[in-house]
Structure formats: structure tokens, C-alpha cells
Amino acid sequence: EVVLNGRLQDFRVVGSALSPEFVFATRSAVPLPDDRNFVVLWAGEDAVASAFDMKGAFNDVAMTIAPGSSVRHVLDELDRLLAPYGGTGAYDRGDQPSHRFLEDELAEQETLSIFMPSVFFGIAAFLLNVVIGRMVEAQRGQIASLKALGFANGTIALHYFKLVTAIALLGSAVGLVLGCWFAVGVVGSYRAFFRFPSLDARFEPWLLVAATLVSVVAANLAAATSVYRIAVLPPAEAMRPATPPALQTFAWLQTIGSRVIPLQ
Known part of the structure; x- marks a missing residue:
């Protein structure tokens, strides 16, 4: 039952169709589609003309160029x-309102797909840098002993890079599972508003591999500074505890002060 021009009319639906101007089917005053109060129907010209008293006339036309x-x-x-x-x-x-809304929505999703991962990668890299830095400082003595026994800097650094890679791979596995689950939910929510012939969540293999590689590279770059700082220390210096930052500043000021020549 549909209200046409103030009168209640009975319709028998025999099929469904899709038109570009009604992918997002809503009126200008309503922000979201409401199937109970707004519907797009294709009907016979004579029936529509009689219902709206518009024989030989039309108020809207769509053309293909x-x-x-x-x-x-x-x-x-x-x-x-x-x-x-x-x-x-x-x-x-x-x-067209439908096309414009769809284009804006896709542009918003594209922006979020770039901005949000970048933010989370930055936060994760910072936290991983702090954790690896403290771990390396705590194992300063063991690293010095290994270097004194002849272990190369690259071997020691590779050990920590392997640890970081394992953490990144584990996090990537969890992230991919949660990401796929979230993608299915997002696509399901769009299915209620956009009239697409087919709208399914697809996961391209190259995208999963690329996401994992980016995670591993970001994690190793985050740990690189901490690993490099301890790997280049001479064994004798690495065996001593690290100088607190306050004492480092005090020693630097002493050095500067010893170079100052008082004027008479």
C-alpha cells in the first residue's frame, strides 16, 4: 500500500531494479533512508499519470550520455x-544527491583508511621503542659480555630485531582477524542504506601481506634507535651502568665551565 498524491494505492511488486540516482534512496529532508515512509517505484506510465493527474507531462527525467x-x-x-x-x-x-552522498562516503572511508592506521602505527612504534629501549638498557651487562667474547654488533642487533619481528607478526595476526571481523560488520551496516546489487566484504591477499610487511617494518624502525645505541658502545663502557641524564647534563656543564677563561 502506497500513498500517491494523497490517495492510498495498492501495488503488486513483480521485481526489483536499481538506478544511479537512487542508490541512496532518501528525501532531502531526511538524512537516512526510511523504507516505511519513502520508496522508489517503477510503474506503468498510464497508472502514474492518472494518479498524479499528469497525462502527457513529467517532472523529472534521467538520461544516459x-x-x-x-x-x-x-x-x-x-x-x-x-x-x-x-x-x-x-x-x-x-x-545528484544519491551519487554525491555515496562519493563523499567513499572519500571519507579512504581518508580514514590512511589516517587511522598511521596514528595507530605511530603510537605502537613509540610504545615499542620505549619497551625495547628499557629492555636493552636492562641487559646492558649481558650485551657487553657477549661483545667482549667476540660477538659482532650485527649479531646482537639481529637478536633484538628477531624479537621485534615476532611481536609484530603476532600483533599483525590478531589485527588481521579483528580487521576482517570489523570489515564484515561495516559492510553489513552499509547494506541497509545503499542499494548495491552486490555488497560483500572482500579481502585481497596482497593487502593482507602488505599490512603485515608494514607492521614488521614499522616495528623494526621503532626499535632501531634503541638497538643501535647499545650495539655501538665499546664493551668496557657497556659493562658500566648507564649514566643518568641529570649527571650527563652536569658533566657537560663541567666540561663547558673548564674551558671558560676568566677575564681580569
Whole structure:
């Protein structure tokens, strides 16, 4: 049952269709689709004309432009032809509310897909740098002993890089599982508003591999400074506890002060 021009009409649905201007089917005053109060129907011309008392007339037309045609030229011609009949102005698909809303939504998702992972990668890299830095400082004596026994800097650094890689791979596995689950939920929420013929969550293998590689690279870059700082220390210096930052500043001031020559 549908209200047409103030009258209740019975319709029998025989199929479904999709049109570009109604992928996001809503009225201008309603921000979200509401199937109970707004529906797009394709019906026989005679039935619609009788219901709206518009025999031989129309108030909306959608056209397909041939490939290679000038959109601006077609719009100008339509305005010229329809101006005597009360035409309010032709516009292309980019200005249709449904298409515009869909394009804006996809652009927003693209921005979030770049910005949000970058933020989380930055936070994770900072935390991993702090944790690895403290771990390396706590194992300063063991590292010095290994270097005194002949272990190369690269061997010691590789040990910590392997640890960081294992952490990154574990985190990537958990993140991929949660990400796939979240993607299915997001696509499911869009299915209620956008009338796509097919809307399914797809997970490209290359994307999963790329996400894992980025995680591993970001983790190793985060730990690189801490590992490099301890790996380049001579064994004798590495065996001593690290000098607190306050004492380092005091020693630097003493060095500067010893170089100052008082003026008489």
C-alpha cells in the first residue's frame, strides 16, 4: 500500500531494479533512508499519470550520455529545450544527491583508511621503542659480555630485531582477524542504506601481506634507535651502568665551565 498524491494505492511488486540516482534512496529532508515512509517505484506510465493527474507531462527525467560526448554541451541543450516548459536546470551525475552522498562516503572511508592506521602505527612504534629501549638498557651487562667474547654488533642487533619481528607478526595476526571481523560488520551496516546489487566484504591477499610487511617494518624502525645505541658502545663502557641524564647534563656543564677563561 502506497500513498500517491494523497490517495492510498495498492501495488503488486513483480521485481526489483536499481538506478544511479537512487542508490541512496532518501528525501532531502531526511538524512537516512526510511523504507516505511519513502520508496522508489517503477510503474506503468498510464497508472502514474492518472494518479498524479499528469497525462502527457513529467517532472523529472534521467538520461544516459554516450561515451565521448560533452556533458556541458548536453546540459546546455537540455536547458534550452526545456526552458519553455518550466525546466529548472539540468545537472550531471556528480550533483545528484544519491551519487554525491555515496562519493563523499567513499572519500571519507579512504581518508580514514590512511589516517587511522598511521596514528595507530605511530603510537605502537613509540610504545615499542620505549619497551625495547628499557629492555636493552636492562641487559646492558649481558650485551657487553657477549661483545667482549667476540660477538659482532650485527649479531646482537639481529637478536633484538628477531624479537621485534615476532611481536609484530603476532600483533599483525590478531589485527588481521579483528580487521576482517570489523570489515564484515561495516559492510553489513552499509547494506541497509545503499542499494548495491552486490555488497560483500572482500579481502585481497596482497593487502593482507602488505599490512603485515608494514607492521614488521614499522616495528623494526621503532626499535632501531634503541638497538643501535647499545650495539655501538665499546664493551668496557657497556659493562658500566648507564649514566643518568641529570649527571650527563652536569658533566657537560663541567666540561663547558673548564674551558671558560676568566677575564681580569
